Amino acid sequence: MTVGYLRPTRVLVNQQAIYENVQNELAQLKNQETEIFAVVKANGYGHGMVPVAQAAEAAGATGFCVAILDEALDLRRADFTEPILTLGITQPSYASLMAANQISVTVGSLTWLEEAYDILKSEKNSRPIHVHLGIDSGMGRIGFRDASELLAAYQFMQTHNDYFDFEGVFTHFATADDPDDTYFKEQSARFKTLLAVLPEQPRYVHVSNSATSLWHAACNGNMIRLGVSMYGLNPSGKAIEQVPYPLKPAMRVESELCFVKEVKSGSKIGYGATYTADSPEWIGTVPIGYADGWLRRMQGSQVLVDGQFCEVVGRVCMDQLMIRLPHEYPVDTKVVLVGNSGNESISLQDVADYAGTIHYEIACDLAERLPRVYQPITGDINI
């Protein structure tokens, strides 16, 4: 993928914000033994996997979670030596690769262990594979739902403990960000029932994503899979505004006007000629478009120029969009798509609200073509 270094459109990522969010999370934990694994899947929710991992590690995270094996291997290549857990299902055919790189794997069925065993045995693996048993307590995605199969998986690992190291057991909540905790409680009870089936508990028992840790801290277990709130975003969007510590957004999206003109009343703008200037108007062109993850449905939304909201007029193109300026501005004037400008600001939540989605999706959609520029850690906060 070509990265647009020579175009003035960029994603600025403040590593200090990530550092502070992790420090604040650590500071509010009741149990000092509880560890934080920074969730850096999907290129660190669009922020850049390795720089996010560095900031989280500096702040005290002791492990990482990723979605897929390729991400885990990229972290190992970047010389991270901490535990790395792949949260999705990895094919058992990669068992040896995972063992060799000490990647912890999520297992959700006995069959998976049996298939991995055949491979590890045939390849005479010298190191065991670290296993986290995933329990499906109600998310309905992956994991054990059945007590007898869970116990059988445990026993299979005990029998073949040269090949399997039982490192963790966990579940994932579907509604931890919901003010109504009825379903959360059901899931929590189901997890406890299934956990009780295991004759012993492994090193890591973990149930908390960001939302669980922020709003159901009593359930935390001894490790937290800290994702979206590490990036300074409220996991509930706007459903639960109360948070135990201020979340500091790490991302800013900026560009510059690349072309400015005054058009006559009645002039059309963009594909489909969907916008008509109803008076003489100053129109600025901004070099970002849907190929950068700036969704086509952002037509009609606002960006900031010189502390003023300006409307995106006409359709968002693949690589460019047009905005209506309050008056003439020179080419190269800064345009803020996410972040503050003067006294105004636009959050990822605002963008998500306009696009009819969640901030997670907006951040993850930002394309690789947008260069990520990092503002480094400046130091500890007073906590």
Ligand SMILES: *Cc1c(COP(=O)(O)O)cnc(C)c1O
């Ligand atoms: C992505 C993910 C997380 C992190 O969730 P956030 O809401 O971003 O904190 C935690 N656990 C699992 C299983 C996940 O897939």
